[in-house]
Amino acid sequence: MTVCAIEPAAAHENGAGRAGCTITADGCYAARLALAGDSLFPERWTLDGPEPYAVPLPGNQPEEPGTEVQPLGDGRVLIHRLVDGRHAFSLLYPTGPGTGELPLGAVECPDEGTRLRLLPPAPDGRRAYALAAGRRGATVWLVAGGASGPERVAEIPGGCSGGAWLDREGRMLALDREAGGRVKSVVVDLGRGGEVSPLLQIAPGSDDRVLLADPDSGLLLIRSDAPSPGQARLGWGVLGSTLPVRFPECLRLPDRTVTPFAVQPGQMLTPEGCAVALHVEGSDGAGWIGLWRPAERRVHHVPAPAGWLSGTGLWTVDGVLRLPFSTGAVPCGVATLTMPDEEGRAGDGSRGAGANPEDAESAAGAAGAAGAAGADGAEPPLPHPDQFTGQLPTGKTEMTVHHLNSLADVPRPVPLQQAPLGRLVTN
Numbered sequence: 001m002t003v004c005a006i007e008p009a010a011a012h013e014n015g016a017g018r019a020g021c022t023i024t025a026d027g028c029y030a031a032r033l034a035l036a037g038d039s040l041f042p043e044r045w046t047l048d049g050p051e052p053y054a055v056p057l058p059g060n061q062p063e064e065p066g067t068e069v070q071p072l073g074d075g076r077v078l079i080h081r082l083v084d085g086r087h088a089f090s091l092l093y094p095t096g097p098g099t100g101e102l103p104l105g106a107v108e109c110p111d112e113g114t115r116l117r118l119l120p121p122a123p124d125g126r127r128a129y130a131l132a133a134g135r136r137g138a139t140v141w142l143v144a145g146g147a148s149g150p151e152r153v154a155e156i157p158g159g160c161s162g163g164a165w166l167d168r169e170g171r172m173l174a175l176d177r178e179a180g181g182r183v184k185s186v187v188v189d190l191g192r193g194g195e196v197s198p199l200l201q202i203a204p205g206s207d208d209r210v211l212l213a214d215p216d217s218g219l220l221l222i223r224s225d226a227p228s229p230g231q232a233r234l235g236w237g238v239l240g241s242t243l244p245v246r247f248p249e250c251l252r253l254p255d256r257t258v259t260p261f262a263v264q265p266g267q268m269l270t271p272e273g274c275a276v277a278l279h280v281e282g283s284d285g286a287g288w289i290g291l292w293r294p295a296e297r298r299v300h301h302v303p304a305p306a307g308w309l310s311g312t313g314l315w316t317v318d319g320v321l322r323l324p325f326s327t328g329a330v331p332c333g334v335a336t337l338t339m340p341d342e343e344g345r346a347g348d349g350s351r352g353a354g355a356n357p358e359d360a361e362s363a364a365g366a367a368g369a370a371g372a373a374g375a376d377g378a379e380p381p382l383p384h385p386d387q388f389t390g391q392l393p394t395g396k397t398e399m400t401v402h403h404l405n406s407l408a409d410v411p412r413p414v415p416l417q418q419a420p421l422g423r424l425v426t427n
Contacts, residue, residue: 021045021309021324022070025123025165027316029071030324032309033063042069042092044077045324045332052324054332057092057099068118073125078104078144080118080130087116087130089143089150105149107132107141118143119163122170123215129153131175133160140173140188154194156186164213166239174199176209183207185222200237202226202245213239214263217271219294221260234258236294238271250292250299257281258290259311266317275339277321279311291321291339305335 021032030045034054039062044055057077068080069092077092089104107130109116114134122128127145131138138160142151154173162176162185171191176183185200185208200208206226211234213220218239225232227247235247251258257280264275271294278290278299287310291300304310307327315321321337 021312022118022121023047023312023314023324024071024073024121024125026073026125027314027322028073028125029075030312031069031071031077033067033069034326039063040065040067042067042077042079044071044075044092044094046075047322047324047334052332052334055094057094059092059099059101070118070121070128072128072144076102078118078128080116080143087132089130091144104144107143107150109134111135116141119173120165123165123168124170127170129173131160131163135159138175138177140190140194153190154188156188156194156196162209162211164210166213166215168215174210174213183209185210200224205229207232212260212263214265214267214271214274216265217263217267217269217274219263219267219271219274221263221276234260246294248294248297250297251278253280253299255283261311262313262315262321264315264317264319275315275319275321277313277315277337289323289337291337293339300340302337305333307333308335 021030023030028046028048030047032043032045033040034043034056036058041056041058041063044057046053046055063079064081066082070078070080072078072091075093079090079092081088081090083106086106086108088106091102091104093100093102107116109132111134114132116130116132119129119131119140122145128143130141130143130150132141137158138156139152140154140156142153156175156177157179159178160175161178161183162174164174166172166174166187169191171189173188173190174185175188177186177196182205184198186196187199189195189197200210200220200222202208202224203226206224206229208224208226209222211221211223218241220237220239222235222237222245223232224235224245224247226245227233227235233247234251235245237243237245259279259281260276261279262277267274273293273295276292276294278292279287280290280301281287287304289302289304291302292298305323305325307325307330309324309326313321313323319339323335323337325333325335327333
């Protein structure tokens, strides 16, 4: 399951915690910083049971806003704090009414310009990594799951950002590296001492970043200004493919920021069939969710559930998008979405409701909050932000709410620019 967490803790007007959360690669646990009054505390969510539930993991004092948390596959929560200029790491776990804490050690960054942050959860769920990025170089640290304390596992020349896992073993890491005034994605092989090789170089003068990757299908979601210099656009490609990188017009939304945050896993031979979840934000701060497949020429716009932990969620193998949310009434909940039925839409211009046949009749003529699209494949009109206040999707989109060892050799990814058509871009 491919997930992305993009927001630090933030307050919400009703007093409930509204931080973006981080979800394990297998979707069993999530962690976030929640609010109790004006104080922040770590909270673990269990997502693999009949209903989601939250376990608070407060320490002896409230956490600072810059604190990071990340769940591990065994249910413990890694916490990253800045203490007296050092980056301290510990594992938190529930112990009856209290919270147990296992210190792991600390990392010092002598350069004041160096920023250290946790990388996305490792696919195996046993380890956790952090990226210390400075102006001239970056270091990847193994901060949990090592032999003893934080371990330096790779050093990369040049300023680095981003971070996406390219394989299920947690060996191949994609980073966006700045060099010569341009940003190009590289792959760091943690199984070979941090060996670095090119990954994404569309044009010599373009900035090319990897936003999200699916290890099963090889699908990459990228952002580049290659097709329109000076203006970054969202596109997609496939590791090792002979096809060009593509930049669909339907992902080009004026005055809006579109960020992918989850890709459907398990589509081994059909990357173009992977469902992708997008976080769409307007200049006024209003946001909603876009559902899209690379094989389509449209984005299905749907409202986000009230209290959605913005920018977080995950797809199941069978195509269900799970979205964590928290409100005053439901402090721990998961809403689900499915992609509209492509077969029903192809025949008569209507859209079904994914896996739920009961929604098909209302879906056939609905053109409300989810956004209507004609049979000619045109991009659906963007919904008005007012439609999303306190609403749940209806009609064409199904939504249900639940309350409360040694690494095997991994084939090296083929840099996209080495494909026969790798230097071309298409819309």
